[in-house]
Amino acid sequence: MTNETNAPTIRPMTEADIEAAHGLSVEVRWPHRADDWRLMLEIGHGLVACDEDGRVMGSAMWWPFGDGLATIGMVIVSPRKQAKGTGRRLMRELFAAAGGRTIRLTSTEAGRRLYESEGFRVTGGLAQYHGTADAAAAVDDARVRPATEADWPGLVALDREASGGDRSRMLDALRRIGAITVLEEGGRIAGFAICRAFGRGHLVGPIVAADGHAAVALASPHVRTHAGTFLRIDTTERDGPLAAFAQACGLANVDEPVTMTRGPTRETGPARICAVTSQALG
Numbered sequence: 001m002t003n004e005t006n007a008p009t010i011r012p013m014t015e016a017d018i019e020a021a022h023g024l025s026v027e028v029r030w031p032h033r034a035d036d037w038r039l040m041l042e043i044g045h046g047l048v049a050c051d052e053d054g055r056v057m058g059s060a061m062w063w064p065f066g067d068g069l070a071t072i073g074m075v076i077v078s079p080r081k082q083a084k085g086t087g088r089r090l091m092r093e094l095f096a097a098a099g100g101r102t103i104r105l106t107s108t109e110a111g112r113r114l115y116e117s118e119g120f121r122v123t124g125g126l127a128q129y130h131g132t133a134d135a136a137a138a139v140d141d142a143r144v145r146p147a148t149e150a151d152w153p154g155l156v157a158l159d160r161e162a163s164g165g166d167r168s169r170m171l172d173a174l175r176r177i178g179a180i181t182v183l184e185e186g187g188r189i190a191g192f193a194i195c196r197a198f199g200r201g202h203l204v205g206p207i208v209a210a211d212g213h214a215a216v217a218l219a220s221p222h223v224r225t226h227a228g229t230f231l232r233i234d235t236t237e238r239d240g241p242l243a244a245f246a247q248a249c250g251l252a253n254v255d256e257p258v259t260m261t262r263g264p265t266r267e268t269g270p271a272r273i274c275a276v277t278s279q280a281l282g
Contacts, residue, residue, distance in 0.1 A: 008057060008086055010093055013046030020056035021048065024076045031199030032074075039177070040074065040280065043170045047093055049077070049086050057081040060090035062098055063281060065165030069266060070101040073280025075111075091118060095262075102263035106279040112258060120260040126276065127243055128234045129251035130200075135227035137248035141217035147180035147192065154189035155182060162208045162273050163282070164266030170281060179225070181218050183209065191271070193218035198278070201230025207275035212241030215274035223249050235275045242274055 013021065018041070022034040040046070040061055049058030058077040064070050072094050077087045095103070095118070106126060107115050147155065152175075156168050171194075178196035182189050191209035195202055204222045209215045215235075219242070223231065233251060236259075237243045247253070257279065276282050 006052060008049040008051055008081075008084075008089075009054075010047055010049050010089060013041060013048045013059065013061070015041065017046075017048050017056055017059075021046070021059045021074075021076075024056065024059055024078060025074075027078055028076055030076075033197075033199065036198055036278075037074075039173060043173050043281075045097065046074070047090055049090060051081070058086045058090055060087075060094055061280065062094045062103075063170065064098070064101065065163065065167045065170070068101055069104070069163070069165030070098040071104045071280065071282040072098070073105060073278075088114065088118075100263075102261060102266055104259060104261050104282050106257050106276075106282070107260050108257055112260070115260050118262070120262045122258045123261040123265065124236060124259040125238055126234050126236060126255075126257050126259060126279065127238050127246075127253055128232070128255040128257070128279075129243070129246035129253055130230065130232040131251045133223050133227050133229060133231035134248075134250040135220075135224045137245055138220035138223045139217055140220070141183070143183045143185060143190075144181055144217050144221065145184065146221075147175075147182045151182050151184075151189055151192075155180075155192050158189055158192065158271050159206070159208055162268055162271040164268045170277065174277070179222065181221050183214055183218055190214070191218050193222060193275075194277075195222035195225070199232065201232065202226050203232045203234075203278070205234055205275040206273055206277045207233075207235075207242070208271055209274050210271055212237055212243075212274060215242045216245045219245065219275075233275050234279060236273055 044063035183191035
């Protein structure tokens with residue numbers, strides 16, 4: 001039983017906590033840079049758990065995507081401070097903040113039982129590919145071009161269709177730091193992909209499209225741009241065109257976490273999320 005006098009203090013995360021939060025992700029060997037933490041705090045909300053001396057020993061974040069959907073992530077407790085119920089306390093604070101929203105998250109196999117005990121169920125999975133990119137498998141598709149300002153309303157609407165939530169605040173932040181390709185069909189935006197600096201190099205995601213073949217076409221310009229450097233794609237396909245493309249580009253499948261949902265599943269489609277923004281953001 002946890003000694004309440006030694007229980008950590010939980011408070012809102014601020015910009016001043018970024019260095020300590022980044023230290024937590026380094027401690028558990030996650031690739032996030034301090035700038036990745038700053039982006040996530042800019043578009044969402046965070047909590048930190050502090051020990052009796054005020055040192056940050058845990059973190060958790062959540063991102064509201066409209067009134068009906070949220071994701072949670074970056075739930076980290078220092079390995080030196082685990083087994084004290086801190087992770088569960090942090091999560092329950094997030095659940096309270098999210099209110100009645102459906103909540104999605106990405107879980108390792110080790111964390112799955114904890115999330116299931118909090119009402120989550122497995123609703124999908126991811127395949128994480130990364131490595132030094134080879135552009136030999138990149139394809140040319142006349143429908144794919146760089147995004148313009150005029151594309152933005154259609155892009156945001158397509159993302160809402162695919163995600164089931166309002167992710168416009170996240171997309172606004174991503175377009176300031178990333179490169180965007182769109183797929184245009186019949187005068188409408190039918191797909192898009194965003195590539196940005198993340199972790200050890202660059203990450204292509206989100207990729208929103210009707211199918212894996214369109215996702216490959218959208219990702220190909222980004223692979224060409226970053227050929228010979230570290231690139232990452234976290235696809236919702238365990239197999240299929242985008243997974244095969246990632247492998248053909250020299251990216252190794254290094255992890256296959258599950259995606260989990262608490263609350264009702266939201267209707268989406270026909271466009272879908274073929275690759276996520278990150279495992280935390282979805």
